[in-house]
Amino acid sequence: MTTYADLVTAYLDDPGPETLGSLRRAVRGSAGFTPDLDLDDVDRLLADGAYAEAVTALQRVMPGAIFSPSAHLRMATALAGSGEERAAARERQVARAALRSIRSTGDGSEQHPWSVLRINDEYDMLRALHKVRDRQDLVETGGRRLDRLTCTDGTVAYFDVTSIA
Numbered sequence: 323m324t325t326y327a328d329l330v331t332a333y334l335d336d337p338g339p340e341t342l343g344s345l346r347r348a349v350r351g352s353a354g355f356t357p358d359l360d361l362d363d364v365d366r367l368l369a370d371g372a373y374a375e376a377v378t379a380l381q382r383v384m385p386g387a388i389f390s391p392s393a394h395l396r397m398a399t400a401l402a403g404s405g406e407e408r409a410a411a412r413e414r415q416v417a418r419a420a421l422r423s424i425r426s427t428g429d430g431s432e433q434h435p436w437s438v439l440r441i442n443d444e445y446d447m448l449r450a451l452h453k454v455r456d457r458q459d460l461v462e463t464g465g466r467r468l469d470r471l472t473c474t475d476g477t478v479a480y481f482d483v484t485s486i487a
Contacts, residue, residue: 325449326352326385326395334419342423346439350485354386357440357486361387364396370395379424391420421450428482435468435480444469444481453477 329348333341349355361383367376377400377483380393387393394417401410422448438444448455453473460483461468469481 326388330416349388349439352385354383356386359387359390359433359440359442361392361396368396368399371402372438376400390443391417392442394420421446430479432480435482437482444471
């Protein structure tokens with residue numbers, strides 16, 4: 323039986339459309355998956371220095387939050403705060419891989435939008451590019467549903483949300 327860890331490892335070992343597709347299909351079909359992942363409670367726990375509780379809260383949203391850059395970065399913070407640096411480093415590696423996986427799906431243009439598992443993955447991508455969202459619109463084009471995010475500097479990024487919107 324293939325586990326989520328096996329799927330993540332397969333993608334890390336061979337990052338390509340096939341391994342990414344298998345991982346994303348499994349995550350979308352997992353218990354607790356939601357395209358609008360809410361990590362506000364985790365943020366409050368981290369702000370309070372309640373690292374062990376944050377780890378527990380993040381474990382509760384798994385496997386639905388697997389390959390969310392935000393979730394893995396928060397897990398890394400919580401684990402590092404709990405003194406588990408090796409595990410934190412692994413979570414940072416997964417968060418970076420999740421961002422690379424989004425980048426690998428397109429170029430953010432309307433013709434080649436990035437594909438995401440969940441809406442906050444869009445915001446993670448913008449943060450990684452040092453962009454700030456100003457406006458967000460859902461547009462339909464060519465049989466696809468795209469989130470068009472306009473940034474404060476005028477940059478426009480497109481994300482294919484057909485499978486989640």
